[in-house]
Amino acid sequence: xxxxxxxxxxxxxxxxxxxxxxxxxxxxxxTTAFNGERTYEEFKALxxxxxEVKKGEFxxxxxRNGSGKSTLLKVLAGIYEADKGKVKIDGMISPFLExxxxxxxxxxxxxxVYLNATVLGxxxxxxxxxxxxxxxFSELERFIxxxxxxxxxxxxxxxxxxxxxxxxxxxxxxxxxxxxxxxxFQSKCLTEFSRYKELGKTVILVSHDIATVQRYCDxxxxxxxxxxxxxGDAEGVGNAYIYENMSDEENRLRGEQRAExxxxxxxxxxxxxxxxxxxxxxxxxxxxxxxxxxxxxxxDGNSEKNVLVSGAGVVFRVEYSVEKGxxxxxxxxxLGIHLxxxxxxxxxxxxxxxAITLSSEMIARGYVDIEIPKLILNxxxxxxxxxxxxxxxxxxxxxxxxxxxxxFSVRNTNYNEGLFLIDHNWR
Ligand code: ADP
Ligand code: MG
Numbered sequence: 001x002x003x004x005x006x007x008x009x010x011x012x013x014x015x016x017x018x019x020x021x022x023x024x025x026x027x028x029x030x031t032t033a034f035n036g037e038r039t040y041e042e043f044k045a046l047x048x049x050x051x052e053v054k055k056g057e058f059x060x061x062x063x064r065n066g067s068g069k070s071t072l073l074k075v076l077a078g079i080y081e082a083d084k085g086k087v088k089i090d091g092m093i094s095p096f097l098e099x100x101x102x103x104x105x106x107x108x109x110x111x112x113v114y115l116n117a118t119v120l121g122x123x124x125x126x127x128x129x130x131x132x133x134x135x136x137f138s139e140l141e142r143f144i145x146x147x148x149x150x151x152x153x154x155x156x157x158x159x160x161x162x163x164x165x166x167x168x169x170x171x172x173x174x175x176x177x178x179x180x181x182x183x184x185f186q187s188k189c190l191t192e193f194s195r196y197k198e199l200g201k202t203v204i205l206v207s208h209d210i211a212t213v214q215r216y217c218d219x220x221x222x223x224x225x226x227x228x229x230x231x232g233d234a235e236g237v238g239n240a241y242i243y244e245n246m247s248d249e250e251n252r253l254r255g256e257q258r259a260e261x262x263x264x265x266x267x268x269x270x271x272x273x274x275x276x277x278x279x280x281x282x283x284x285x286x287x288x289x290x291x292x293x294x295x296x297x298x299x300d301g302n303s304e305k306n307v308l309v310s311g312a313g314v315v316f317r318v319e320y321s322v323e324k325g326x327x328x329x330x331x332x333x334x335l336g337i338h339l340x341x342x343x344x345x346x347x348x349x350x351x352x353x354x355a356i357t358l359s360s361e362m363i364a365r366g367y368v369d370i371e372i373p374k375l376i377l378n379x380x381x382x383x384x385x386x387x388x389x390x391x392x393x394x395x396x397x398x399x400x401x402x403x404x405x406x407x408f409s410v411r412n413t414n415y416n417e418g419l420f421l422i423d424h425n426w427r
Contacts, residue, residue: 001088006171006202007053007076012085014046014071014226045071046082047226053219055090055170056200058193060213060220060234062241068226069206073097073173076204091170091202094120096161096177103160105149109140112148113163120167130166137188138162154180165192171202178207190216214238239413246307246411253306253407282385282403288323289331289363289388289399294406295319299371307409310378310421318386319367320400328360330391331399333368339419340381340407346419347377352392376421377410384408 001008017040045068053059061069074080075087077095102119103112113134117127135144138158140151148156157180165172172193178186193203193216207213213220217234222241230240296305299313308314318333334350349370351358362368384406389398414421 001090003090004054005052005088006055006057006090007204008086008088009052009072009076010050010086010088012046012049012072012075012082012087013044014068014075014080014082016043016045017041018043044226046075049085049223049226049228051221051228051231053202053204055202056197057219058197058203058205058217060217060237061204061206061223062208062210062213062220062237063223063229064245066225067223069223070097070175071226072223073175073204073206077173089171092121093171093173094164094167094169095173095175096164097173097175103148103156106147108147109135109144109151109159112159113144116160116163117167120163120169122167134162134166137166137192139185158185161189165196169201171204172196173204175206176208177205178209178212186212210238210241242411242413246309249409249411250305250307253409257306257407283401285388285398285400287400288326290321290323291386291388291400291402291405292319292321294335294384294386296406296408299373301369306407307411308375308377310375310410310412310414310416312375313371313373314375316370316372316384317367318370320388322364322366328363331358331360331363331388332391332393333358333386333388334393335370335384335386337377338383338385340383343383344419346382350387350393375410376423378416378419378421379410379412380419381409382407 019040047068049068049072061072063069071080073095074097075082076089077093077097079095079097102116104115107115113131114124114127117130117134118124122130135141138155138161140155140159143151143155148159151159157177161174161177164174174189174193177189190212193205196203205213205217214234219232220234220237221231222229222237222244224244229244230237295317296308297303297315297317298305299315301315305314316335318335322328332350332352334348334352336348337346338344339346351368358368383404385401385403386405387393387395387398387401389395395401412421
């Protein structure tokens, strides 16, 4: 192996055998014993995985639950044996894997530090020297003589993590360490990883926090169903994952919107006054022009979307039906965007304040398009209320007001936080 390479994984597969049915009775046990009919289902947790990690690299592993990330780390750590392929490791590994490995809940925090550090190859003297630093990093000074089983899971993780980074080995394997602990602890972990990297050591980080992987890792791999989807610079791989989740979310939102329609029909059939009033409140007006739905398209009008990318151009299409013989002059159309979680009013637009005359031909067409060249909403779940009225926006006597006509989500592929993406330049 090239001396610059810390980890080399070549065509690794790992299959689990899951018994088809558990033996639940004595008779069942006998049957099994006699004719050996017990069958297994084979499950490929890792499927022909190959990659290399260089020494001094900060490498991320991302993918959905069940995609094989933890299995891969356990194969690297030698906890699982791959049933096919080769793993070569140059350097001693300090694994931070699932909770509980190498820890004893009946012992005190102090004894567990000694136990775990010994497992990681530290001598008694080394542990004595580093003990205070380990405990200080974990911020568990006050609890160190209590039994581990009385620690919260977050406290256990802090202790385990602290031991693993003080073991001073060449390769750190970190499985979801950032998922627990407060933001202060997380930033301490990240500082520590960066320090490791500066020392020329190798860090493998499994994390759900894509922004962190993109910001800190040099490269990353995306796993799906035990296979590598893509591998390369962390930024691009992280974005691939965001897009993968967006398409899932797209499907979920479609399902949800269908379910909501069904629900509404059901409620309308129920003759309960309060529910009727609620519907009346968010679905009201004389309705000679009746709002039907809003659809959102990308800027070229090609594909319909419910999950939008922050900063991208979109088109909102407001669709409605028009009764025969209705006067189509002076119609105004508007929509308001709210945050779903707290109904925070984010933005409204309407043809009246925009001083746009919607011609009767346009209204007769049954839809209007509103082009938004750059959507400045950031990450979040949003809902749209829409209105049609005459001459001005009239919320009291609308032709039709329909609250919650459309739901959509926005996802970031940038690092900015908060509600809005605001263009800016540094000078
Ligand atoms: P991730 O860490 O990406 O969430 P895992 O590596 O933990 O995924 O699991 C990958 C798949 O392998 C899952 O479907 C999981 O149920 C299965 N799996 C993991 N460990 C075992 C095991 N010891 N026995 C049987 N199946 C397992
Ligand atoms: Mg896992």
